[in-house]
Amino acid sequence: MTIIVCIKQVPARESHLRPAGGWVEEADLSYEINEPDAFALEEGLRLKEQHGGETVVLSAGPARVVQTIREALAKGADRAIHLEHENPRAFSPLETARFMADAIAGEKPDLVLTGLQSDDLGYGHTGVILAELLGLPHATIVMQVEVRDGALRVKRELEGGWFQHVEMPLPALLTIQSGIGALRYATLMGIKKARTKEIRRVPLEAGPGDAGFQVERVSLPARSKATRLFDGSPQEAAAQLVEKLKFEARVL
Amino acid sequence: MSILAVLEQRAGAWNRVSFETLAAAQQLGEELGREVSAAVAGAGLENLASELGGHRLGRGYAVDHPLLENYTADGYTLALGQLIERIKPFLVLFPHTYQARDFAPKLATRSGRVLLSDAIGHRVENGGLVMVRQFFQGKINADLRFAGEPPYFASLQAGAYRADRLAPGSCPVETFRPELEAAQIRTRPLEVFREAETTVDLGSAERIVSVGRGIREADNLPMVQKLAEALGAELAASRPICDNGWLPMERQVGSSGQTVSPKLYLAVGISGAIQHLVGMKGSKTIVAINKDPEAPIFEVADYGIVGDLFQVVPALVEELEKRK
Structure with missing residues (x-):
């Protein structure tokens, strides 16, 4: 099987986010793999x-x-x-x-995997858009994948503790839910091997921009509660908290 | 050009969050001076169609076809795509459910548009529509404006609009029969099911201590367990803890786990991504312990301690035991 796993690099979870220049101050950011994509990669490696x-x-x-690509290669991706x-914001999600x-x-893949959403923008639509553009059947929020006789049987998560199995032919696209399998670590051997694996670079030219929407203004959310x-x-804070829980909120 | 709300049903029962979307559509229709319509897709929709007719709308559409009996992304995209093609709406609204997430981006792509997903509100400024949504898991708010020609597509976060604002009335409901063929539907959905009965009923717990990513490793859990015992609370967790297998899935609070509203919800090392907040924000008293003062959990917390949970939690346990 040829399995393509789409991975996105996103600002690290601990990043300090400060609105600046119509987006956030990028100088403050460090980066890591989008967490659901790490699970998509894990599933892609397991299926291989x-x-x-x-x-x-x-x-x-x-x-x-x-950097994020090298880490994926070190975990076992082949290329x-x-x-x-240079400027991700020059492209609409559709572009x-x-x-x-x-x-x-x-690449004529048998299977395309993405994480179910990104931790930065969180639109949750790239996988589904890709399926439509590629003319592939798809399933989202997938918790389990079985390949049998050239077809797929997947377990989808629904809301409120419900699940559903869905069957479809290959090739297909799946968006993977976090927690589908335990994430592996890169081995020393893997890291060494990754240095010689192929990374094909395709430079992109910004297009005319297509119908979608524009981010006009960003701000820090207002607090709904004081x-x-x-x-x-810690001891003083703990004592004050217990005092309030007991005599003000009356929940102890 | 109308505003079209796409409502959700399963096996003939409404998904209640649809009514929030319908209320939002009515509100937007009034503010923008546009007609409002609503559609529901399925097979044999007579009952739902007559209920749809009991709302203040320009028109209702029952998108009815035997091949829509069970939800599939292919079937819904084809059927609703044909309806959109015919009525040419200005704006199509969906509830941001798992189902809408599965097909609405496909439907928008087919129209050459992008779904503005998970919006939490809107404003009308100089006659133009500004949508509000969050980025970075709730840490940043943003105003967005649709670009290009309509139709526009947006999905609305659960709880962002109030279903109790829904205006009753009456409207004609048209049965729309899309052209579908079995071969166009490539996925085969099987029965929906639940995992084995859960043994933990977080929904009826009076107090809950919930632990998140801040705990760093499974070996640190007993410390939080102790706090739960000192408070007479059930132990729960945010999704990453259960994904890692550190606590069973049945202890997960949030959109993919249980929804709880205890008297006391104490969140330890939980940043408060929206998927978690929707599962616990109805709690009476919310306490957050987190090292990041900007964590979204503080937006819903009544009390908070900004600090290192590895120091604060033992101090709390000690304080609670002292007072026994």
Whole structure:
């Protein structure tokens, strides 16, 4: 099987976010793989181990995303495609997806995997847009994947504790839910091997921009409740909190 | 050009969050001076169609076809795509449910548009529509404006609009029969099911201590367990803890786990991504312990301690035991 896993580099969870210049101050940011995409990669590697073939990672973004691509190669991906552009915000989500779809179609994959959403923008639509552009059947929020006789049977998560199995032919696209399997670590051998694995670089030209929407203004969210914060040493703060829970909130 | 609300049903029962979307559509219709319509897709929709007719709308559409009996992304995209093609709406609204997430981006792509997903509100400024949504898991708010020609597509976060504002009335409901063929539907959905009965009923717990990513490793859990015992509370967790297998899935609070509203909800090392907040924001008293003063959990917390949970939690346990 040829399995393409789309991975995105996003600002690290601990990043300090400060509105600036119509977006957030990028100088403050460090980066890491989008967490649901790490689970998509894990599933892509597991399926390759089970069924043979090749796992190819695809990532769009500036030069810094090479770090995230290398980490995926070190975990066991066979090669990578880097759609390179210096300003991710010059592309609409649909444009980015079009470039991704072009690169994916050239690989004639059996299976395309993405995380279910990104931790930065959180639109949760790139996988579904890709499926439509590639003409592939898809399932979202997938918790389990079985490949049998050239077809797929997946377990989807629904809301409120419900699940559903869905069957579909290959090739197909799945968006993977976090927690589908335990994430592996890169081994020393893997890290060494990753240095010689192919990363095909495809430079992107910003298009005319297509119908979607524009981010006009960003701000820090207003607090809906006034939180009473307790200062001092941990012991002092703990004592004040217990006092309030007992005599003000009356929940103890 | 109308505003079209796409409502959700399963096996003939409404998904209640649809009524928030319908209320939002009515509100937007009034503010923008546009007609409002609503559609529901399925097979044999007579009952739902007559209920749809009991709302203040320009028109209702029952998108009815035997191949829509069970939800599929292919079937819904084809059927609703044909309706959109015919009525040419200005704006199509969906509830931001798991189902809408599965097909609405596909439907928007087919129209050459992008779904503005998970919006939490809107404003009308100089006659133009500004949508509000959050980025970075709730840490940044943003105003967005649709670009290009309509139709525009947006999905609305659960709880962002109030279903109790829904205006009753009456409207004609048209049965719209899309052209579908079995071969166009490539996925085969099987029965929906639940995992084995859960043994933990967080929904009826009076106090809950919930632990998140800040705990760093499974070996640190006993410390939080102790706090739960000192408070007479059930132990719960945010999604990443259960994904890692550190606590069973049945202890997960949030959109993919249980929804709880205890008297006391104490969140330890939980940043408060929206998927978690929707599962606990109805709690009476919310306490957050987190090292990041900007964590979204503080937006819903009544009390908070900004600090290192590895110091604060043992101090709390000690304080509670002292007072026994």
